[in-house]
Amino acid sequence: MSATLLFFNLISLSICPSLSASVVEDLNNLLPPPDFNTTISNNCLREPSLRYCNYSSIDLLEIFKSTIVAAHLCNESKNPNCVESFPKIDLQSSPRIAPLYLSFSFFWKYCPLTILSIDLSNNSIEGPFPLEILNCTQIHALDLSHNQLTGDLPIESFTSLTNLTLLNLSYNHFSESKISDSHFFARFNSSNFLHSGLLPDHKGFRIKAVILLVCFPILVILIVACWGWLCFCRPDILPSVFQQRHKFTPTMLKTATSGFSEKNLVGKSRGVEIYKGVLTDGTEVRIEIYTEKISMEQRRKFVKECKVLVQLRHRNLVRVMGWCNRGRLRAIITEWMDGENIEMWLSGSPPWKHRLKVLKGVVDGMRYLQEQWPEIGYDLRTSGVLLSQERGPLISRFKVGEQNGSSRKTYRFGVFLLEIITNRRPQEEFEKGETGFIEWVSTHYPGNTQKVIDERIKKTGTMYEQATEGIELALMCTDLTLGHQPSLTQISNKLKAYESSLVSSSPNNKKSHRERGESHKL
Numbered sequence: 475m476s477a478t479l480l481f482f483n484l485i486s487l488s489i490c491p492s493l494s495a496s497v498v499e500d501l502n503n504l505l506p507p508p509d510f511n512t513t514i515s516n517n518c519l520r521e522p523s524l525r526y527c528n529y530s531s532i533d534l535l536e537i538f539k540s541t542i543v544a545a546h547l548c549n550e551s552k553n554p555n556c557v558e559s560f561p562k563i564d565l566q567s568s569p570r571i572a573p574l575y576l577s578f579s580f581f582w583k584y585c586p587l588t589i590l591s592i593d594l595s596n597n598s599i600e601g602p603f604p605l606e607i608l609n610c611t612q613i614h615a616l617d618l619s620h621n622q623l624t625g626d627l628p629i630e631s632f633t634s635l636t637n638l639t640l641l642n643l644s645y646n647h648f649s650e651s652k653i654s655d656s657h658f659f660a661r662f663n664s665s666n667f668l669h670s671g672l673l674p675d676h677k678g679f680r681i682k683a684v685i686l687l688v689c690f691p692i693l694v695i696l697i698v699a700c701w702g703w704l705c706f707c708r709p710d711i712l713p714s715v716f717q718q719r720h721k722f723t724p725t726m727l728k729t730a731t732s733g734f735s736e737k738n739l740v741g742k743s744r745g746v747e748i749y750k751g752v753l754t755d756g757t758e759v760r761i762e763i764y765t766e767k768i769s770m771e772q773r774r775k776f777v778k779e780c781k782v783l784v785q786l787r788h789r790n791l792v793r794v795m796g797w798c799n800r801g802r803l804r805a806i807i808t809e810w811m812d813g814e815n816i817e818m819w820l821s822g823s824p825p826w827k828h829r830l831k832v833l834k835g836v837v838d839g840m841r842y843l844q845e846q847w848p849e850i851g852y853d854l855r856t857s858g859v860l861l862s863q864e865r866g867p868l869i870s871r872f873k874v875g876e877q878n879g880s881s882r883k884t885y886r887f888g889v890f891l892l893e894i895i896t897n898r899r900p901q902e903e904f905e906k907g908e909t910g911f912i913e914w915v916s917t918h919y920p921g922n923t924q925k926v927i928d929e930r931i932k933k934t935g936t937m938y939e940q941a942t943e944g945i946e947l948a949l950m951c952t953d954l955t956l957g958h959q960p961s962l963t964q965i966s967n968k969l970k971a972y973e974s975s976l977v978s979s980s981p982n983n984k985k986s987h988r989e990r991g992e993s994h995k996l
């Protein structure tokens with residue numbers, strides 16, 4: 475009689491009469507028969523290789539229980555010759571009972587030697603690899619596919635399964651492990667570990683590669699597009715290294731003026747719209763937009779001129795910050811001046827010494843332009859010269875490539891000077907405009923100057939003398955006869971002399987010092 479037969483004889487003898495109950499009930503209720511001692515002893519005598527024979531202290535109750543589990547498992551495996559042999563544990567697709575049988579560690583400890591195949595596939599078994607199974611070292615086949623096993627595979631423990639030829643661990647969630655390094659797993663290939671998590675997932679890898687191949691270029695394109703948009707539309711929010719100074723884009727101007735809103739429109743005339751804007755760094759600017767359509771050639775000239783204008787640096791010149799020449803938008807951006815222009819200022823009848831200060835500032839700006847940028851013209855009108863609290867008068871409205879030479883500029887200064895002295899507006903008050911204005915002044919010079927000098931200037935004393943001299947100077951400036959005009963240096967020297975004589979002639983020296991301080995602040 476073979477050992478297996480003995481083993482199952484024992485089961486059928488002792489358990490079969492009441493095996494209809496559940497395995498748990500049987501484990502709780504059944505007791506070993508009285509001669510169980512002897513049966514086990516006899517079995518071991520005949521077949522010492524039986525697993526339970528090798529334990530030093532034989533736990534009879536544990537062995538008995540394992541025979542109950544074996545009998546139930548045998549039935550569950552639907553093996554027709556269960557009693558004679560028990561070659562297979564088949565709990566495939568039995569997710570309700572498979573974990574229960576796995577939990578009977580005493581059964582696996584004495585795992586019958588006749589079992590050659592264990593199939594626990596498709597059972598939703600969770601947790602780490604069930605180590606107890608490996609107590610059945612003799613098995614040829616082990617299928618644990620389609621479960622939820624996680625964690626590391628106990629690679630070392632597999633080496634005792636020398637006869638294992640069919641292994642399936644596919645469709646689990648193991649951690650990736652180096653089974654390819656193990657000598658034991660060399661006899662298996664990837665079809666044993668499909669989607670087990672153990673092998674680097676080629677499909678996943680391919681998906682990752684595809685994602686990378688598709689997404690990376692898209693990302694690069696997006697970054698490039700984003701960068702391009704920034705460079706093209708909003709260079710002002712780029713780091714300063716990448717900014718093109720002086721070049722403004724339509725988007726920047728649109729942002730600065732809240733979309734060219736009515737609220738920011740401060741002036742409008744034929745072909746020109748003037749907006750007040752705030753740049754991203756908080757600087758207030760004046761944006762002069764030219765709506766007139768011009769040719770490409772003129773546009774090129776415009777940019778060329780702007781490139782010159784942004785280089786102007788003088789305290790008495792309005793600073794040109796940049797330009798925009800993109801699409802239909804053509805604009806010049808200058809610093810914003812909150813103050814009034816000279817025309818408005820004059821209507822408040824400022825004191826003579828303040829007028830002198832303004833004249834000196836204007837001449838300073840003119841001299842700078844004459845020496846450094848003779849090709850730049852400007853519109854020297856009382857309405858075109860702004861007044862800043864800190865910097866004094868500011869010449870604006872430049873024009874590059876001015877054909878009118880310095881003589882014309884000096885002429886314009888003459889008219890400007892006369893306006894300062896007389897506080898009259900030639901365009902409004904005289905029929906022939908400027909010419910009429912000059913004629914009117916010269917008819918009263920030198921005999922009747924009190925008629926032309928602004929009545930707010932005292933009719934006596936140094937100031938009055940200076941105003942009278944100023945008229946002479948102005949008339950020289952407006953005299954276009956060759957060689958009659960004074961140079962800007964001469965004009966400047968004269969104004970300086972007026973200023974200092976104003977100080978020294980003052981009756982009260984202390985007061986004059988204070989006044990001088992004030993006038994410097996202008």
Ligand SMILES: *[C@@H]1O[C@H](CO)[C@@H](O)[C@H](O)[C@H]1NC(C)=O
Nearest residue numbers: 492493494495546549550552
């Ligand atoms: C064996 O299993 C069948 C169902 O497969 C069941 O009907 C039968 O009662 C079981 N036999 C014993 C003795 O448990």
Ligand SMILES: *[C@@H]1O[C@H](CO)[C@@H](O)[C@H](O)[C@H]1NC(C)=O
Nearest residue numbers: 508510511512515532533534
């Ligand atoms: C055999 O059974 C007796 C009681 O029937 C018990 O005292 C004894 O320890 C058992 N022998 C073994 C080897 O378990």
Ligand SMILES: *[C@@H]1O[C@H](CO)[C@@H](O)[C@H](O)[C@H]1NC(C)=O
Nearest residue numbers: 522523524525526527528529
């Ligand atoms: C049990 O021990 C004997 C020697 O004591 C040995 O020949 C046999 O292979 C062992 N069986 C198992 C299953 O380890």
Ligand SMILES: *[C@@H]1O[C@H](CO)[C@@H](O)[C@H](O)[C@H]1NC(C)=O
Nearest residue numbers: 566567568569595596597620
């Ligand atoms: C797993 O078991 C379910 C029933 O429990 C069955 O419908 C399904 O086909 C089985 N899947 C596999 C791969 O055996």
Ligand SMILES: *[C@@H]1O[C@H](CO)[C@@H](O)[C@H](O)[C@H]1NC(C)=O
Nearest residue numbers: 525582583605606608609631
């Ligand atoms: C059974 O498995 C446990 C856990 O792996 C192990 O500690 C024990 O030595 C094994 N017993 C036999 C007889 O292989």
Ligand SMILES: *[C@@H]1O[C@H](CO)[C@@H](O)[C@H](O)[C@H]1NC(C)=O
Nearest residue numbers: 610611612613634635636637
């Ligand atoms: C493997 O099979 C051989 C031959 O059938 C047998 O001698 C050996 O004991 C088996 N190995 C194990 C670990 O059961």
Ligand SMILES: *[C@@H]1O[C@H](CO)[C@@H](O)[C@H](O)[C@H]1NC(C)=O
Nearest residue numbers: 639640661662663664665666
């Ligand atoms: C894996 O090995 C088996 C034989 O053991 C073979 O039939 C099968 O084609 C192999 N599969 C792969 C993917 O190498």
Ligand SMILES: *[C@@H]1O[C@H](CO)[C@@H](O)[C@H](O)[C@H]1NC(C)=O
Nearest residue numbers: 619641642643644665666668
């Ligand atoms: C393991 O099981 C999966 C799913 O049931 C199957 O696709 C695969 O072919 C099996 N592998 C082997 C080696 O039997």
